[in-house]
Each structure stands twice: as structure tokens, then as C-alpha cells.
Amino acid sequence: SWGYGPKNGPDHWHEMGFPIAKEGARQSPIEIKSQEAKYDCNLKPLNLSYDPASSKSISNTGVSIQVDFDDCSDRSVLTGGPLCGKYRLRQFHFHWGACDGHGSEHVIDGKNFAGELHLVHWNAEKYSCFGDAVKAPDGLAVIAVFLKVCDSNPALQKIVCSLECLKSKDSKSEFKDFSPCSLLPSCLQYYTYLGSLTTPPLCESVIWLVLKEPVTIGADQIAKFRCLEFGPNDPMVNNYRPPQPSKCREIRKNFE
Ligand SMILES: CC(=O)NCCCCOc1ccc(NC(=O)Nc2ccc(S(N)(=O)=O)cc2)cc1
Numbered sequence: 001s002w003g004y005g006p007k008n009g010p011d012h013w014h015e016m017g018f019p020i021a022k023e024g025a026r027q028s029p030i031e032i033k034s035q036e037a038k039y040d041c042n043l044k045p046l047n048l049s050y051d052p053a054s055s056k057s058i059s060n061t062g063v064s065i066q067v068d069f070d071d072c073s074d075r076s077v078l079t080g081g082p083l084c085g086k087y088r089l090r091q092f093h094f095h096w097g098a099c100d101g102h103g104s105e106h107v108i109d110g111k112n113f114a115g116e117l118h119l120v121h122w123n124a125e126k127y128s129c130f131g132d133a134v135k136a137p138d139g140l141a142v143i144a145v146f147l148k149v150c151d152s153n154p155a156l157q158k159i160v161c162s163l164e165c166l167k168s169k170d171s172k173s174e175f176k177d178f179s180p181c182s183l184l185p186s187c188l189q190y191y192t193y194l195g196s197l198t199t200p201p202l203c204e205s206v207i208w209l210v211l212k213e214p215v216t217i218g219a220d221q222i223a224k225f226r227c228l229e230f231g232p233n234d235p236m237v238n239n240y241r242p243p244q245p246s247k248c249r250e251i252r253k254n255f256e
């Protein structure tokens, strides 16, 4: 099935059952040109209310490392920003490169970061389950945080330590009492635009919230991400989709 290799990677997804990859009007990620983003004074600050007790497990999904949350009630929710309603945190995961010079999905003014963290939320006020929300134009809200290789990040250490037992595809461990807030930068200024999932099925249901401030990851920490595997003897690296045509979409920002 789809992946990030030479035969099943992003350039092949349109011929693997996901024509939207080529035909879509709001595909993600995109290149963000900061000067073209429009400051909108009506954009509210992001309001995150995460219950650390709602984290459940961490798994190697075969395409990323993912932490899943209990989204059966409003325990960890995102409100504010451009959003109408309450969006429940379902999972977060990462994208990264084989080397520090690339690995992020969104690109800012031509700059690629070493990786990118995605916190995936769904509109539980309007839709009854994730599966319904993922098909709706306002169904999902994903916060994107750039990872910059610099000092080691203590907030990532619990994740990094769990990777040793998650090398293989479909491996899974318990992962309790983790606060996703700890992964966020102190400044929550953001760019926002309407886009899609960046992996198949590439549903055009995501309100993207791309934080301006990156967080750090240590060279030793990202090295451990690169020891994970897509499959046997197939290192999990470069699990990112490159920027897609903007198709004259408006990008707004909540800061001047
Ligand atoms: C054509 C077709 O086949 N349609 C089928 C629709 C049914 C829904 O299928 C789905 C849709 C989504 C999921 N789970 C996800 O959490 N996906 C996901 C993918 C990428 C991101 S990212 N990187 O943050 O943009 C975030 C979340 C599972 C099944």
C-alpha cells in the first residue's frame, strides 16, 4: 500500500486510489510565504485544554509514531483560533527527515525544518464520530509544530525512551499521563488555512494551525526516531509529503 518509497510515495498516491492527491483544490502541506499571509485581528488565540490522563498508547503505525488519546468525551479539547466549536484531541504524530536539512511538511519562506509534530483534533460539537468529521470541510483541526535540531527537549524524552520497543510496524505500548501541552512552544502565534490530511486518504477536511515558533529536538533524540522502521530493514525516515499547489488559497495569521 501507500508509503514514502520510490514506488509508493507521494507522487504515486494519485494512482493508488487517491485521485484527490492530483485533483484536489485544498491539498496539504503548502509553502507558507510569511509576507503574503494576511493578519486578521478577528482571529482568536488558541485555547488548549488537555487532560494528561486521556493519553492511552503510543504506536508505530508503519508510517509514523503516534500517541492516541481517549476521545470519547471532551477531556482534551481545542477551541478558539478560527474554530467554531470544540475540537477533541484524537492523536498526535510526527514527520521527519533522514537528515536535519529536511523532514517537515509545511515550509516557511523556503525553509524546511528537520521535522513536524501534528496534533489531530476533530469537531465533536458538530459530528458524532471521527469518521464523519474526516469527511467534512470543517471536520478536523490540526496544530503543526516545527521541530528544530538543537538542544535536547525534555518534553520529548518520554516519547524517545518508548521508541526502543516500537521499532517494528504495528508495535504498540501503553502511554499514560502524557501532557501534549509540554510539546508546544511558549508562543502560540499561528498561520491558518484550509487544507487536507497530508497522507491518504488526503481528505480535504483540515483547518490547519501552523505555529510560527518551532520547538527543539536533540540530535540524539531525532536519531532515535530514525531507528524506527516502516517495515523490516526499512528505516522510517522522510515520512513527509512535499508542499502542494496553493491554488490561490488565503493564508491568515493572528499576529502582526
Ligand atoms: C478515498 C478513501 O479511502 N476514503 C476513506 C474515507 C474514510 C476515512 O479514512 C480515514 C481517514 C483518517 C484516518 N485516521 C487519521 O487519523 N488520519 C490522518 C492522516 C493524516 C493526518 S495529518 N498528517 O496530520 O494531516 C492526520 C490524520 C483513518 C481513516
Ligand SMILES: [Zn+2]
Pocket: 093, 094, 095, 118, 198
Ligand atoms: Zn501528520
